Amino acid sequence: MSRIIFLYGGLVLLFAVSCKEAIPNPGDTFSGQIRLNQIGYYPNAVKKAVVVSEMDQRKFSVVDSHSGEPVFSGELSGQLDWELAGEMVRIADFSEFKKTGSYHIYIKDIGFSFPFEIKEHVLLPVFKGSIKGLYFQRASMALDEKHASQWSRPLGHPDDSVLYHPSSGKQSGSLNSPKGWYDAGDYNKYVVNASFPLGQFFLLEEQYPNSVADGDLNIPESGNGISDYLDELKYEMDWVLTMQDEDGGMFHKLTTKNFEGMVMPHEATNQKYIVGKGTAASLDFAGAAAQAARIFMPYDSIYAEKCLQAAKKAYNWSLENPQLEFVNPEDISTGQYGDTNFDDEFFWATSQLFITTSDNSYLEHLKKEDIDFNYSPGDGWTKFMRFMGIFTLLENKSLVPDELYGTFREGILNTADDLTMRTKTNDYFQCVDDFQWGSNSDVLNTAMIIAQAYRLEKKPEYLTAVRQAADYILGNNAVGYSFVTGFGDNPPMFIHHRQSAADGIVDPVPGLLSGGPNKDKQDVTDGVVYPENVTPMKSWVDHEDSYASNEICLNWNSPLTYILGFLEQESK
Template sequence: MSRLFCLYGTLILLVTGGCKEAVPVITDSFSSEIRLNQIGYYPDAVKKAVVVTELENEKFSIVDSVSGDAVFSGTLSEPLDWEMAGEVVRIADFSEFTETGSYHIYIKDVGFSFPFEIKEHVLLPVFRGSIKGLYFQRAGMALDKKYASQWHRALGHPDDSVLYHPSSGKQTGTLNSPKGWYDAGDYNKYVVNASFPLGQFFLLEEQYPNSVSDGDLNIPESGNAISDYLDELKYEMDWVLTMQDEDGGMFHKLTTKNFEGMVMPHEATNQRYIVGKGTAASLDFAGAAAQAARVFMPYNSAYAEKCLQAAKKAFNWSIENPQLTFVNPEDISTGQYGDTNFDDEFFWAGAQLYITTSDITYLEQLNKEQIDFNYSPGDGWTKFMRFMGIFTLLENKSLVPDELYDELKEGILSTADALTERTKTNDYFQCVDDFQWGSNSDVLNTAMIIAQAYRLENKPEYLTAVRQSVDYILGTNALGYSFVTGFGDNPPMFIHHRQSAADGIVDPVPGLLSGGPNDDKQDIAAGVIYPENVAPMKSWVDHEDSYASNEICLNWNSPLTYILGFLEQESK
């Protein structure tokens, strides 16, 4: 390509391929009206920024962050009226630009965008950061400065002598139930929402083993010749195993009676209880433990066998207690994680146990007549488990009868096709058009479905849809935020997270995904103020009181980690 000098008054630009728009010197002031992936793009990816402007026939330039040179130019699209975002926007499409480097977009009268990179493995730091975020959620241990940097803290919640609540079925005694991750912005631990995320984390390890090496995460177990990823997952699995009753059923949660205040873990000293017992927790655990048995078998066969036997016991208990619904007792007000229909949980647990054991009994118990392939916003811990079962069955074609395999494959491809089509017309190129609690996890769970379709049929449009879902999470959204703490130039700073609120450190704990826009805005009753008449895609505030839009949660980080890991492996 030729390199030309172009004179624009007193500005001289060194450009590639012809004369481009003149650009001023890059400053530290960036426009929030240019929304793009603040981390960056793989060289061969579709690359689109969304610009909120009424300017017509306006040019945009890609500017090298180091040299300040304009290296590519294009013209913004015709205006698009996006109702979900409440905006009129234009698209800057620079997909054809593939040179690696660090860049900004510049638009006259709009300004410079946040910086971004184009390179291979561009998402690797966020991928590892999303896993390291789990370390910061560890209960029952101090976080040493060597591993936690400025976020080091004292030990909180050893949970070595937890009282049984009467709802557990036990009137006296205590349970030794240490370790595990804090579930969300609170300090409680929930079996349902430990097992479901573990299932998504384990899926990544099964499909892309050794995505994380020993030492990659700088955690206490680094250097033990086992992947840091498996070390971190085991810390949670160790806790969940302690929550199994002698008869095989699972206690529902380990919690205080009410949520603690915004204090550090070691300052949250209210009595904790083992609360409830039910079918949902037991089946979710059975599914995750059966996966754990497969994942850990090459490294620790005794531990894998322990997980498998526990999974069998929990499943058998659930067969005998198929409709034991958990509801918070009157004196407990922490997260309920309730459910009343356990078809999805039975399918997930049965599928995992069948693949682990090859025992045809588990396959025969699957309710194959009512497999629902449709994804609806809000399909989190209550319904997404059926997809987790489907994914595992599709990964093990040799063990699945042809007729069932074909049905599952057709169903996933059909759903993925429909979701992919939505990305072509939806505001900000993602699949969700109903923004509920944890909408960012909906964006990523739909991406997980499309990712499985890509593993079945390597259609480029599937990969593009998954990548654009991540673009949305990392800045190409109506708020112009990268929703992952510590990543991007405009991340959340005031997440609903007790440690981040109480530790006196400006930056919140890194690697945690904010819940995202929530049009229901349940926390208005608690005094959270949203902009007046705010559009659905903007129903989010960066405020620590906003538990409805800006909390973090294990089952939001798990699809984030999966999708980032998937892209790092498939974008080669």
């Protein structure tokens, strides 16, 4: 405010005049220099936007999207040099502003951010969307317009007579193996990467039951009296159960010999095969099936018992075949999901079977394990299982001996403390500094570890770190995209996903998480072009050919669903 003085009849009259800078109408033009969560923030959350600029801006405003009026103003931080992103940035911290509504950030000479909301349950739509994305991945059924809207499509891959490949140990015959979700942008199904995501999905249900109600997702099973979430997970579990051999071991995958072209599911008609058999698939299945037995027991005890017996058979087979590594046969070039060390898989399967059965013979195996509590980028289907086992054991304190429980608790808290500390100095306030294939899942998996620590000790810094991981995924990142299709004002439009590429619809299938920046850029040899001299955090392109950075995958959506569900429950 300034004062203007008028003299009138010897009297001094003072009038206060606003010196607020006039803010233009945002229109439909938004600046990519302002990165923030494009969905929004919980009222009491830490709220930070990253401003990419080498100019000497000092102030920012929060502007009401409807009135156009500034409702909060603040000072930008000093300039930071972020090497992983290759950017000079300042931070706009508007955590103090808690009023619900729809807003933009405005900065003179830069412009307006994408719009965002502040409100309770702000992430609920994208949480449900991340689950509905799985429905769009269903094999062996048509997606009708009632449930799929514009993304309806004919039935693809009935998988009712899949030939055995010689690597399966069968020399002839076929398997009836329908249902399940397509694993990624391709039309194949893999036991390892069905079981691991199921474990993460099941964890959310065990910790926060009934987060999704019957009818919430508009899927064919809606209205059956069971949570739509469990209905969707059962569709995948039903398929995995078909992949068990008579001796208990699990076939590794159901796949064509080579990846199909970018066509619709019903147009991808090359012969599929039941390929391989191995310890990794068998143990991963045993872990997921043992969890499924607990999850489904209140609703369908017969199905739950079926899952438990299948889990035991797969586990016992693995004890007899503890080092059977799967490697692609010479004539198969689809996803290998290989592994050479099965300690983490054994730990996960043993943990789940122990908690489900209370059988101390499993506990004796657990006591012998030497657990690594450190998380390394790339710890996906090969190593993160050990954390999944620990999470379940921590949830069941009454069953775990005090000394063993104390070891697990201390290990998770120490790891979470380290990861949380990294968010305070890492670019874009997340835990990862090595951006590999599926780096977005690394961001979310580290957040899952911190989330478990928060369940043990309600430290505000833990909750903030998990929220900032979600902020990163939803737009507060070096490329300025919300990485979830269909959510945010700047989402991926050209994911590496066959249906989205072939269906003739402008918008890709919604609710699917792009893999994220990948410094190794394996698809460059296939002609994918990245920006010149691109930094690790920007090694991402929104192009359907970029399988290394812009593909979708089940084990990327699963930690996304967990984190969003966790935040919706813990931010009440």
